[in-house]
Amino acid sequence: MNKTRQKELTRWLKQQSVISQRWLNISRLLGFVSGLLIVAQAWLMARILDHMIMANIPREALLLPFIVLVLIFILRAWVVWLRERVGFHAGQHIRFEIRRQVLDRLQQAGPAWIQGKPAGSWATLILEQIDDMHDYYARYLPQMALAVCVPLLIVAAVFPSNWVAALILLGTAPLIPLFMAMVGMGAADANRRNFQALARLSGHFLDRLRGMETLRIFGRGEAETESIRAASQDFRQRTMEVLRLAFLSSGVLEFFTSLSIALVAVYFGFSYLGELDFGHYGTGVTLAAGFLALILAPEFFQPLRDLGTFLSRQSTSRWCSRQSENLHGNPACTS
Numbered sequence: 202m203n204k205t206r207q208k209e210l211t212r213w214l215k216q217q218s219v220i221s222q223r224w225l226n227i228s229r230l231l232g233f234v235s236g237l238l239i240v241a242q243a244w245l246m247a248r249i250l251d252h253m254i255m256a257n258i259p260r261e262a263l264l265l266p267f268i269v270l271v272l273i274f275i276l277r278a279w280v281v282w283l284r285e286r287v288g289f290h291a292g293q294h295i296r297f298e299i300r301r302q303v304l305d306r307l308q309q310a311g312p313a314w315i316q317g318k319p320a321g322s323w324a325t326l327i328l329e330q331i332d333d334m335h336d337y338y339a340r341y342l343p344q345m346a347l348a349v350c351v352p353l354l355i356v357a358a359v360f361p362s363n364w365v366a367a368l369i370l371l372g373t374a375p376l377i378p379l380f381m382a383m384v385g386m387g388a389a390d391a392n393r394r395n396f397q398a399l400a401r402l403s404g405h406f407l408d409r410l411r412g413m414e415t416l417r418i419f420g421r422g423e424a425e426t427e428s429i430r431a432a433s434q435d436f437r438q439r440t441m442e443v444l445r446l447a448f449l450s451s452g453v454l455e456f457f458t459s460l461s462i463a464l465v466a467v468y469f470g471f472s473y474l475g476e477l478d479f480g481h482y483g484t485g486v487t488l489a490a491g492f493l494a495l496i497l498a499p500e501f502f503q504p505l506r507d508l509g510t511f512l513s514r515q516s517t518s519r520w521c522s523r524q525s526e527n528l529h530g531n532p533a534c535t536s
Contacts, residue, residue: 365480
């Protein structure tokens with residue numbers, strides 16, 4: 202599939218999101234609120250630890266900050282749960298509308314045109330491929346905005362306490378999308394081949410199942426069993442190819458995330474040993490600044506890692522949208 206065709210299909214997918222745009226915007230807003238709560242809980246944890254270790258403040262005096270911290274944890278869990286519910290509702294609504302459009306088009310086309318393709322292909326499109334678009338709308342689209350907003354929010358929170366840690370995070374962040382895109386190009390082609398194999402297998406199996414009596418009469422049972430076995434083997438191999446690329450993508454994300462967090466930890470370690478004396482604003486590198494940066498460093502990369510996890514849904518949905526768009530654009534369906 203060429204780049205122009207991919208852009209057309211991506212545009213078609215995004216056009217369908219208008220169906221549930223309000224819920225998608227609410228999902229993005231809840232994700233941003235979750236990011237604010239992450240910063241708040243990290244700042245509060247850093248201050249509590251600094252007061253306990255460096256200032257020797259009694260634990261009784263820190264009771265109120267502890268209570269506030271627990272409340273923030275509870276509130277963040279509720280926001281994450283609510284965001285999942287809103288995202289699911291958005292994906293469900295869009296899937297319902299796309300399936301309704303496909304069924305309307307099939308009804309307009311009539312039985313003569315429908316019989317031109319195996320029944321299994323139609324069943325796969327209506328039951329499986331449209332459902333496979335769910336994560337694209339429920340998770341991938343909202344995560345695209347959060348992958349930009351939340352890291353910038355965390356950098357803005359770290360920068361006032363230590364600019365070196367903020368620059369380390371900013372400097373290593375572009376590496377993740379870069380390598381994610383490199384791996385994703387191969388994953389997109391593998392996903393496309395996997396769905397083609399699934400569509401062939403579904404159509405092949407259902408047609409043979411419906412004609413089982415005829416095959417038995419003409420003694421073709423063994424031959425068709427072997428044919429189905431070969432198609433299943435092809436699908437298995439293509440699925441394993443997709444899984445290999447998925448593990449490779451996950452490994453790349455984990456490597457650069459660990460590398461960035463390690464750089465931040467090494468910087469603060471040498472600063473506390475007195476080997477480095479820069480990055481602060483004349484007050485020295487404090488324990489609170491180190492705790493804040495190290496607590497937020499994994500959260501800085503989490504939206505990018507989540508986006509990488511959902512990236513395969515884009516190529517999957519692009520292939521599914523190709524089938525739906527072809528159906529919508531077929532002259533037999535619009536007459």
